[in-house]
Amino acid sequence: MNWMRLKWLYFLLSALVILPGIFSLVKWGLKPSIDFSGGTLLELKFSETARQQDSEAEIKEELFKRDFEVSSVQTSNGDTFLIKMKPITKDKVATIKVVLAEKFEEMPEEVRFETVGPTLGRELLVKTLVGILLAAGFILFYVAWSFKDKMFGVCAILAMFHDSLVLLGVFSLLGHFKGVEADTLFVTAMLTILSFSVHDTVVVYDRIRESQKEFPKANLVDLINKAVTETLSRSLNNSLTIIFMLLALWLMGGQTVKWFVFALLIGTISGTYSSTFTAAPLLVVWNQLISKKS
Amino acid sequence: MTKQRSLLLLIFLITAFSLFIALPSKMRLRFDIRGLKIDQEISRPPLDLSLGGFRFKRDLEVKKGLDLAGGTHLVYQADMSQIETKDRDSALEASRANIERRINLYGVSEPSIWTAKTKEEYRLVVELPGVEDINTAIDLIGQTAQLDFREEVSPSAQATLAAVPLSFKPAGLTGKDLKRAQVQFDSNTGQPVVGLEFSTEGAKTFEEITTRNVDKMVGIFLDEFPISLPKVEEPITGGSAIIRGNFTLEQARKLSIQLNAGALPVPIKIVEQRNIGATLGEESVHKSVRAGLVGLLLVIFFMAAYYGYLGFLASLGLIIYGLVTLSLYKLIPVTLTLPGIAGFLLSVGMAVDANILIFERIKEEKRMGRPTRVALELGFGRAWDSIRDANICTLITCFVLFNPFNFSFLNVSGMVRGFALTLVLGIGISLFTGIVVTRTLLRVFSRI
Numbered sequence: 258m259n260w261m262r263l264k265w266l267y268f269l270l271s272a273l274v275i276l277p278g279i280f281s282l283v284k285w286g287l288k289p290s291i292d293f294s295g296g297t298l299l300e301l302k303f304s305e306t307a308r309q310q311d312s313e314a315e316i317k318e319e320l321f322k323r324d325f326e327v328s329s330v331q332t333s334n335g336d337t338f339l340i341k342m343k344p345i346t347k348d349k350v351a352t353i354k355v356v357l358a359e360k361f362e363e364m365p366e367e368v369r370f371e372t373v374g375p376t377l378g379r380e381l382l383v384k385t386l387v388g389i390l391l392a393a394g395f396i397l398f399y400v401a402w403s404f405k406d407k408m409f410g411v412c413a414i415l416a417m418f419h420d421s422l423v424l425l426g427v428f429s430l431l432g433h434f435k436g437v438e439a440d441t442l443f444v445t446a447m448l449t450i451l452s453f454s455v456h457d458t459v460v461v462y463d464r465i466r467e468s469q470k471e472f473p474k475a476n477l478v479d480l481i482n483k484a485v486t487e488t489l490s491r492s493l494n495n496s497l498t499i500i501f502m503l504l505a506l507w508l509m510g511g512q513t514v515k516w517f518v519f520a521l522l523i524g525t526i527s528g529t530y531s532s533t534f535t536a537a538p539l540l541v542v543w544n545q546l547i548s549k550k551s
Numbered sequence: 552m553t554k555q556r557s558l559l560l561l562i563f564l565i566t567a568f569s570l571f572i573a574l575p576s577k578m579r580l581r582f583d584i585r586g587l588k589i590d591q592e593i594s595r596p597p598l599d600l601s602l603g604g605f606r607f608k609r610d611l612e613v614k615k616g617l618d619l620a621g622g623t624h625l626v627y628q629a630d631m632s633q634i635e636t637k638d639r640d641s642a643l644e645a646s647r648a649n650i651e652r653r654i655n656l657y658g659v660s661e662p663s664i665w666t667a668k669t670k671e672e673y674r675l676v677v678e679l680p681g682v683e684d685i686n687t688a689i690d691l692i693g694q695t696a697q698l699d700f701r702e703e704v705s706p707s708a709q710a711t712l713a714a715v716p717l718s719f720k721p722a723g724l725t726g727k728d729l730k731r732a733q734v735q736f737d738s739n740t741g742q743p744v745v746g747l748e749f750s751t752e753g754a755k756t757f758e759e760i761t762t763r764n765v766d767k768m769v770g771i772f773l774d775e776f777p778i779s780l781p782k783v784e785e786p787i788t789g790g791s792a793i794i795r796g797n798f799t800l801e802q803a804r805k806l807s808i809q810l811n812a813g814a815l816p817v818p819i820k821i822v823e824q825r826n827i828g829a830t831l832g833e834e835s836v837h838k839s840v841r842a843g844l845v846g847l848l849l850v851i852f853f854m855a856a857y858y859g860y861l862g863f864l865a866s867l868g869l870i871i872y873g874l875v876t877l878s879l880y881k882l883i884p885v886t887l888t889l890p891g892i893a894g895f896l897l898s899v900g901m902a903v904d905a906n907i908l909i910f911e912r913i914k915e916e917k918r919m920g921r922p923t924r925v926a927l928e929l930g931f932g933r934a935w936d937s938i939r940d941a942n943i944c945t946l947i948t949c950f951v952l953f954n955p956f957n958f959s960f961l962n963v964s965g966m967v968r969g970f971a972l973t974l975v976l977g978i979g980i981s982l983f984t985g986i987v988v989t990r991t992l993l994r995v996f997s998r999i
Contacts, residue, residue: 347686347824374822380669392951396944403940445890445970449897452948456941460908463937491911494857498850499900505846506896511835514889
């Protein structure tokens with residue numbers, strides 16, 4: 258089948274997903290969690306008494322009066338409150354609990370307390386970027402070496418950046434519209450997807466390499482079409498098994514990993530798409546550019 | 552065929568062993584089959600092997616990370632502005648040892664404390680599983696160490712006959728007067744000793760103390776606890792002294808670290824703190840495990856539906872994969888965190904991938920008209936290149952994530968590392984089950 262005839266359609270489809278993401282990234286960026294921005298996160302649980310409307314606003318107001326710089330109060334199940342604010346020390350938590358106990362006539366249970374200094378957040382961001390670039394560099398060299406052509410290395414990395422952009426864009430949009438935060442788990446998901454993306458691309462490229470050996474005189478575009486046809490069902494089946502696993506985790510797993518799993522899910526879908534519909538057409542484009550030059 | 556028989560036997564043994572390790576240590580068996588009643592509790596003893604000088608002891612329980620077990624994660628920043636550059640590493644190490652000693656006194660089970668050094672920042676990370684009232688623990692950790700020298704109180708004349716416990720009084724020399732302590736070697740005997748170096752002020756005081764106390768003991772106390780009770784042989788002048796005592800190298804090092812905790816006091820402050828309630832963790836584990844099982848069943852169902860007999864054998868390989876992985880987690884042991892569980896589940900997907908790659912190849916070869924047995928062997932051979940290259944790329948990412956050389960420009964967070972470790976293990980084991988196990992099962996049971 259001549260898959261590559263439609264290569265501009267594939268690129269257009271990618272652009273339809275990536276461009277809004279890039280727009281959102283430039284305009285709003287990602288919503289950083291306290292892992293990156295520094296700050297305090299306090300989760301308090303009340304029993305029945307606090308189940309009134311507007312408790313969030315009341316808590317915020319009450320704490321503002323005591324000079325706590327609260328940035329948001331969220332509720333889940335109506336009795337658990339997630340309070341985010343500028344970094345505070347542990348002894349201040351006791352003050353907050355007493356203040357709220359007076360307000361709601363019940364001592365809240367402290368479910369979670371996290372505080373991160375502002376310097377740590379910045380450092381984590383830099384380290385993450387260095388990590389991604391380093392991994393990308395190593396993989397580029399390995400693929401280029403293993404396939405004896407830098408074209409394969411560069412195109413595999415481009416497909417990998419495609420997936421990173423999809424993931425970053427989706428989370429930027431989610432952050433802006435749904436308040437989803439990018440935290441350390443998101444970074445882990447990002448790095449996993451980078452490796453999955455290359456993993457998947459290499460399988461397609463491997464087929465091209467094999468056919469090249471078998472038919473050294475054949476046109477590269479034909480070989481790419483052949484490889485895509487041969488690997489499509491494998492790519493789909495493999496991704497389906499991973500998607501089954503992730504869907505189960507997303508729907509049934511705990512609250513803490515929900516967005517982490519969602520990030521992996523988006524990445525897996527994008528990674529599967531990109532290895533066939535981005536990484537392979539990129540080779541064709543690269544090849545055309547080379548032949549035009551010479 | 553004999554080679555395959557022995558491989559099959561090996562696989563069977565590995566599976567049985569893994570099953571033994573992977574199952575919970577206590578199980579209740581209850582059967583009631585037509586009057587045959589079995590009601591028994593089976594328990595497995597912890598593993599304790601010793602071979603020569605090497606001891607291997609495991610309680611064979613899955614170690615849960617803080618986010619699963621609940622507990623407190625603290626990051627302290629050390630203020631090194633008062634410490635000379637060359638002494639900073641020993642100061643940080645002394646500070647770490649000091650915190651560890653205090654936490655052990657406080658009675659926390661299995662705390663982990665490590666140092667994290669970036670270009671100009673010196674940090675200490677403390678993880679306390681399941682501590683309830685952590686404020687006391689934090690206060691305890693945050694104090695800087697108090698080192699002082701004390702001289703023997705000469706027993707009064709009446710009491711000399713009775714067995715008087717040694718008592719000491721402060722000698723007016725503290726950690727401030729000690730510049731540093733380090734392990735040295737006696738030039739005559741080659742024995743490790745601990746060398747002390749005093750400041751100019753401290754040297755004078757120390758000379759006075761030693762002159763007063765020849766043939767008596769001078770106690771060195773850290774946070775009110777005696778860490779060394781050396782006997783003065785002669786007055787010591789010149790500001791440097793040596794503590795001898797038939798130390799092993801390890802003992803000498805430990806003492807010098809303790810002394811440095813007082814000599815190089817480093818003020819520390821909290822820059823990060825996370826408390827995770829145990830209930831939150833417990834809920835997450837239950838949900839994730841249940842979700843994992845459902846996911847695994849879906850995968851098995853899908854494989855069997857799509858690839859038939861082959862898929863069924865691959866699922867068998869997948870179950871063996873799960874058992875081997877779980878028992879390795881217990882044996883190594885791997886501290887399991889939430890991202891770790893996710894890494895494990897993801898590696899299940901990758902384990903299946905190796906099989907799918909192979910099966911697709913087998914199908915192709917059969918389509919080209921090759922006999923089943925030949926198609927089988929060719930399929931395995933052809934798929935290998937892509938399996939190898941794909942997995943090496945994943946390993947590269949794991950390597951960067953795990954950061955085994957502690958490069959300061961990369962992440963050292965325990966969570967990210969746990970994820971990388973489970974993924975690496977997953978790849979290794981999946982290659983074993985995907986290639987050796989499934990292949991052997993196919994060769995032996997193949998009837999397609």
